[in-house]
Amino acid sequence: MLEDKNQEKTSLEKLGEFGLIEHLTKDFKIERKSTLKGIGDDAAVLDFKDKKTVISTDLLIEGVHFDLAYMPLKHLGYKAVMVNLSDIYAMNATATQVTISIAVSNRFPLEALEELYAGVATACKTYNVDLVGGDTTSSKTGLMISVTSIGEANEEDIAYRSGAKPNDLLVVSGDLGAAYMGLQVLEREKEVFKVNPNSQPDLEPYSYIVERQLKPEARKDIIELLKKLDVRPTSMIDISDGLSSEILHLSKSSGLGIDLYEDKIPLDPTVIAACEEFKVDSTLVALSGGEDYELLFTIDQKEFLKIKGNPNLTVVGHTTGKEEGAFLISRNNTKIPLTAQGWNSFTE
Amino acid sequence: MLEDKNQEKTSLEKLGEFGLIEHLTKDFKIERKSTLKGIGDDAAVLDFKDKKTVISTDLLIEGVHFDLAYMPLKHLGYKAVMVNLSDIYAMNATATQVTISIAVSNRFPLEALEELYAGVATACKTYNVDLVGGDTTSSKTGLMISVTSIGEANEEDIAYRSGAKPNDLLVVSGDLGAAYMGLQVLEREKEVFKVNPNSQPDLEPYSYIVERQLKPEARKDIIELLKKLDVRPTSMIDISDGLSSEILHLSKSSGLGIDLYEDKIPLDPTVIAACEEFKVDSTLVALSGGEDYELLFTIDQKEFLKIKGNPNLTVVGHTTGKEEGAFLISRNNTKIPLTAQGWNSFTE
Numbered sequence: 221m222l223e224d225k226n227q228e229k230t231s232l233e234k235l236g237e238f239g240l241i242e243h244l245t246k247d248f249k250i251e252r253k254s255t256l257k258g259i260g261d262d263a264a265v266l267d268f269k270d271k272k273t274v275i276s277t278d279l280l281i282e283g284v285h286f287d288l289a290y291m292p293l294k295h296l297g298y299k300a301v302m303v304n305l306s307d308i309y310a311m312n313a314t315a316t317q318v319t320i321s322i323a324v325s326n327r328f329p330l331e332a333l334e335e336l337y338a339g340v341a342t343a344c345k346t347y348n349v350d351l352v353g354g355d356t357t358s359s360k361t362g363l364m365i366s367v368t369s370i371g372e373a374n375e376e377d378i379a380y381r382s383g384a385k386p387n388d389l390l391v392v393s394g395d396l397g398a399a400y401m402g403l404q405v406l407e408r409e410k411e412v413f414k415v416n417p418n419s420q421p422d423l424e425p426y427s428y429i430v431e432r433q434l435k436p437e438a439r440k441d442i443i444e445l446l447k448k449l450d451v452r453p454t455s456m457i458d459i460s461d462g463l464s465s466e467i468l469h470l471s472k473s474s475g476l477g478i479d480l481y482e483d484k485i486p487l488d489p490t491v492i493a494a495c496e497e498f499k500v501d502s503t504l505v506a507l508s509g510g511e512d513y514e515l516l517f518t519i520d521q522k523e524f525l526k527i528k529g530n531p532n533l534t535v536v537g538h539t540t541g542k543e544e545g546a547f548l549i550s551r552n553n554t555k556i557p558l559t560a561q562g563w564n565s566f567t568e
Numbered sequence: 569m570l571e572d573k574n575q576e577k578t579s580l581e582k583l584g585e586f587g588l589i590e591h592l593t594k595d596f597k598i599e600r601k602s603t604l605k606g607i608g609d610d611a612a613v614l615d616f617k618d619k620k621t622v623i624s625t626d627l628l629i630e631g632v633h634f635d636l637a638y639m640p641l642k643h644l645g646y647k648a649v650m651v652n653l654s655d656i657y658a659m660n661a662t663a664t665q666v667t668i669s670i671a672v673s674n675r676f677p678l679e680a681l682e683e684l685y686a687g688v689a690t691a692c693k694t695y696n697v698d699l700v701g702g703d704t705t706s707s708k709t710g711l712m713i714s715v716t717s718i719g720e721a722n723e724e725d726i727a728y729r730s731g732a733k734p735n736d737l738l739v740v741s742g743d744l745g746a747a748y749m750g751l752q753v754l755e756r757e758k759e760v761f762k763v764n765p766n767s768q769p770d771l772e773p774y775s776y777i778v779e780r781q782l783k784p785e786a787r788k789d790i791i792e793l794l795k796k797l798d799v800r801p802t803s804m805i806d807i808s809d810g811l812s813s814e815i816l817h818l819s820k821s822s823g824l825g826i827d828l829y830e831d832k833i834p835l836d837p838t839v840i841a842a843c844e845e846f847k848v849d850s851t852l853v854a855l856s857g858g859e860d861y862e863l864l865f866t867i868d869q870k871e872f873l874k875i876k877g878n879p880n881l882t883v884v885g886h887t888t889g890k891e892e893g894a895f896l897i898s899r900n901n902t903k904i905p906l907t908a909q910g911w912n913s914f915t916e
Contacts, residue, residue: 256620260821261729262658262805263624263719272604273621276611277701277716279669283708310610321627321714353625360631364707366669366714368625371611381609457610473608 229329232358241356243330244337248344248351252316254372255350264352266317266370272378274371276307282362290406293332295434296365297339303460304367305347305438306513310458311380312443313373317352318344321366323359347440379456379517384474388454388518390537391527393442395486396463397502400509401494402426402433428490436513442532443515449526453517464507465560466516467546474518477544480537480558482551507548507558577677580706589704591678592685596692596699600664602720603698612700614665614718620726622719624655630710638754641680643782644713645687651808652715653695653786654861658806659728660791661721665700666692669714671707684713695788727804727865732822736802736866738885739875741790743834744811745850748857749842750774750781776838784861790880791863797874801865812855813908814864815894822866825892828885828906830899855896855906
């Protein structure tokens with residue numbers, strides 16, 4: 221579908237590397253005061269003055285992290301930025317710049333990369349980050365995207381994974397499991413399409429969960445909300461590999477046990493319905509599904525009144541003492557050790 | 569050769585992503601004061617105080633940028649860091665941190681990645697940069713490496729491509745064309761090996777040029793030398809795609825013409841000998857060969873006495889007026905327009 225069978229499409233060979241990166245980035249504007257120099261030199265130059273610099277990087281590989289059979293390139297460009305910005309917000313920092321590098325088979329036409337960069341542009345504009353650099357090269361097969369995000373924060377605001385204190389409340393933003401169930405729906409439609417290419421899928425009932433898979437949002441709004449509410453998280457992480465895996469990271473880094481209450485896990489009704497349809501346990505999906513890009517954090521109990529009743533935030537548990545381990549307290553009050561069922565790209 | 573045919577090798581599946589990155593990075597130490605937090609959280613945290621932050625990123629793809637048939641993995645790890653640090657030095661900045669992301673087929677054993685990271689470790693130690701982050705994931709085929717380098721500089725020291733003034737001197741560090749000729753030797757030996765796997769290549773006469781290809785050095789020493797000599801370049805770029813292409817970048821960014829004198833181009837005797845053996849023109853090799861990772865910069869004529877006679881620096885030309893174009897002044901005094909013959913990964 222994406223290869224250059226249409227002769228009207230523009231081949232990448234014609235442009236070459238410099239022409240390509242210039243063409244793809246010509247409409248990107250510098251909006252941040254901290255960007256002194258963006259694309260167009262050996263390196264970008266940034267000025268964070270008395271703030272600290274925060275940096276994170278991710279690789280997205282075709283066939284491993286995304287499937288172009290159902291992932292539109294524009295969405296992919298958007299999602300690649302989101303996945304990375306989410307790591308900056310997970311430090312309770314403000315994302316300010318990104319660099320994007322792509323390696324792409326020269327069978328992709330220019331128009332495909334324009335779509336990808338249109339998604340990147342929308343993400344940059346919506347989240348107020350500048351594209352300041354990158355690399356464009358060919359690959360032997362398929363598409364891969366490397367994103368580096370840069371952010372800034374006052375030192376006292378930075379939330380590390382290691383900062384949780386005993387008896388802190390464990391809080392999660394939004395709801396969980398939707399991206400994973402969206403992926404199940406898309407995978408099912410792909411199989412149906414293989415058997416009957418004329419089938420017209422009705423994805424309407426699944427629009428929320430499919431959108432959570434194809435166009436996730438990083439929770440910049442939660443960082444702003446916490447600032448507004450004057451709540452300073454003691455520790456924080458983003459949920460990319462499933463709630464269970466992230467709780468284990470906080471527990472290990474902070475050297476504390478954590479109790480998670482099954483009946484508190486926030487689930488959207490469409491996730492519950494999809495879980496019933498696919499005959500999977502919704503708690504398991506929230507624990508191990510991944511790609512939610514919600515924020516998981518701990519706060520001092522004294523802060524509870526500030527967040528109480530906020531529809532974006534749910535208290536799902538609390539930290540316990542040293543070496544007490546991380547547990548799920550099930551609906552029938554059984555204590556089950558949490559295990560890292562998070563996604564491992566090296567196993568099939 | 570590098571795939572897991574030996575059952576004693578350790579498969580990546582066993583470790584998983586978190587185990588793998590922990591294992592590969594456990595011996596890396598934080599040396600820089602500016603690194604507040606390295607690997608182990610959602611993002612690294614850096615503190616550049618009143619200095620500016622400089623950032624650059626590169627992708628290296630197996631089969632496009634390197635061939636594991638003759639590139640040892642340890643050298644590859646080293647070179648991946650060098651290629652990227654070179655961009656930081658090309659801003660007249662000090663490199664301070666790197667992040668490394670790798671995507672690798674799970675047919676690579678753990679021991680292969682340990683070799684790669686041993687090269688990264690040597691590079692970090694030698695160049696005094698901290699490894700502060702990265703991503704490790706599987707690929708469908710082969711190996712790819714994404715490096716982001718971070719550096720710091722005083723604002724007034726930063727050398728952009730755009731800063732050259734009319735009648736500045738054009739200066740190049742080291743010598744040119746060796747990495748390209750080293751590649752020709754390695755490619756030839758690979759072909760010989762295909763025909764006769766028992767052949768023992770004698771690379772001794774080519775040791776300098778082969779080393780320039782397999783283990784290039786970024787010119788941190790030149791940045792330090794310029795500081796010591798109290799020379800502030802007006803513009804600067806690193807030579808990754810060949811002298812011609814980089815001169816055109818300086819010319820375009822600074823909006824000036826540039827004259828390059830063929831008889832001034834610094835060539836090592838072994839490069840000249842190899843060019844004769846391979847029947848290629850040594851000037852063409854210097855202009856278009858690439859991968860030299862030398863620095864090309866302009867200085868005010870008044871600075872000439874400070875660099876005169878320094879064996880590391882050669883004046884190869886000068887800037888001219890606006891819209892005068894970039895030219896090679898040949899040995900027989902012909903003026904030939906420079907064209908970007910630099911490397912384009914999208915053409916075969």
